Amino acid sequence: MPPDKPFIEHCRAAIKILMQYERLASKYRVRINPERLSELNRLRDNGQITVYHLPGTLRVAFPGEFIAKTLGEIRKLCEM
Amino acid sequence: MSLYPEFDNLTLEALLVRFNNPPTQDEDPFTFYSELSFLMANKGADGVRFLQTAIDQADTEHLAAILTGLSSVPSSSAAFKARVIAYLNDSRPLVISEAITWLSRQNVKDALDRVLTLQHHVDPYVRARVLDYISQLFPERAYEPLIQALDDPHFIVRESAVDNLDELNAVEAIPHLRSLLADLHPHVRQAVETALEHLTPEIQRPNAISG
Numbered sequence: 001m002p003p004d005k006p007f008i009e010h011c012r013a014a015i016k017i018l019m020q021y022e023r024l025a026s027k028y029r030v031r032i033n034p035e036r037l038s039e040l041n042r043l044r045d046n047g048q049i050t051v052y053h054l055p056g057t058l059r060v061a062f063p064g065e066f067i068a069k070t071l072g073e074i075r076k077l078c079e080m
Numbered sequence: 081m082s083l084y085p086e087f088d089n090l091t092l093e094a095l096l097v098r099f100n101n102p103p104t105q106d107e108d109p110f111t112f113y114s115e116l117s118f119l120m121a122n123k124g125a126d127g128v129r130f131l132q133t134a135i136d137q138a139d140t141e142h143l144a145a146i147l148t149g150l151s152s153v154p155s156s157s158a159a160f161k162a163r164v165i166a167y168l169n170d171s172r173p174l175v176i177s178e179a180i181t182w183l184s185r186q187n188v189k190d191a192l193d194r195v196l197t198l199q200h201h202v203d204p205y206v207r208a209r210v211l212d213y214i215s216q217l218f219p220e221r222a223y224e225p226l227i228q229a230l231d232d233p234h235f236i237v238r239e240s241a242v243d244n245l246d247e248l249n250a251v252e253a254i255p256h257l258r259s260l261l262a263d264l265h266p267h268v269r270q271a272v273e274t275a276l277e278h279l280t281p282e283i284q285r286p287n288a289i290s291g
Binding site: 036055059 | 082083106107108110111114115117118119148149151152174177181185205208236239240243247249267270271274278
């Protein structure tokens with residue numbers, strides 16, 4: 001039996017955090033240094049970023065079912 | 081690998097040493113100490129105990145970082161909750177905003193009246209955290225304050241209002257959000273574009289809520 005499709009709200013929340021971390025972190029006064037930001041952008045652009053790469057404050061709101069998954073994996077699950 | 085890969089495999093004792101020393105060159109102190117605080121808080125009871133004890137001697141950045149870190153783990157201490165509520169009277173905006181974050185994440189609803197007195201605070205990050213608190217703990221009361229905050233002079237507040245309307249599936253906010261598509265700040269524009277992408281299809285969904 002195929003796995004259940006994730007809730008659309010969880011998909012949106014997870015993808016938003018993994019795509020817009022620079023903006024979202026700055027809302028919480030978290031400043032990612034430029035060298036680290038370049039590395040995060042590279043991981044995002046190839047779909048390999050996970051929430052573990054991001055500031056802790058963004059992990060708190062991240063949907064639990066996607067916690068160890070890459071952006072690419074989450075997009076696939078959410079497209080089912 | 082995390083935001084600071086050099087912290088990944090450190091023991092609690094090693095994290096503590098880093099926490100008690102200046103940040104790495106070019107690192108923002110609050111960001112640096114917050115990451116250490118998150119890692120320590122998630123090392124179990126010993127980490128939580130250390131952070132709760134360290135609060136007494138903490139400077140502004142350390143204190144705010146401790147509150148942020150402790151917000152990520154459940155707390156059942158009434159004494160610590162009372163202490164965090166008392167920080168709402170602090171003169172330092174960084175401490176106030178992180179106290180509100182802690183109250184939101186710990187679901188402390190009985191601080192509502194006190195938190196609401198800060199909705200016009202001079203610091204935009206404090207105003208933004210008030211919006212987060214209302215949206216997360218009292219979503220049925222959040223719509224009007226969020227719509228009003230779309231006109232706030234600071235982009236952090238407008239951006240936070242947009243993100244919260246997005247997360248509340250507030251489809252009735254769509255016309256208000258469209259008016260911010262040309263906002264001067266790129267973070268607000270990005271938040272609005274994302275919210276509209278989410279909310280426009282929501283109009284078709286039966287469980288969408290509105291203000």
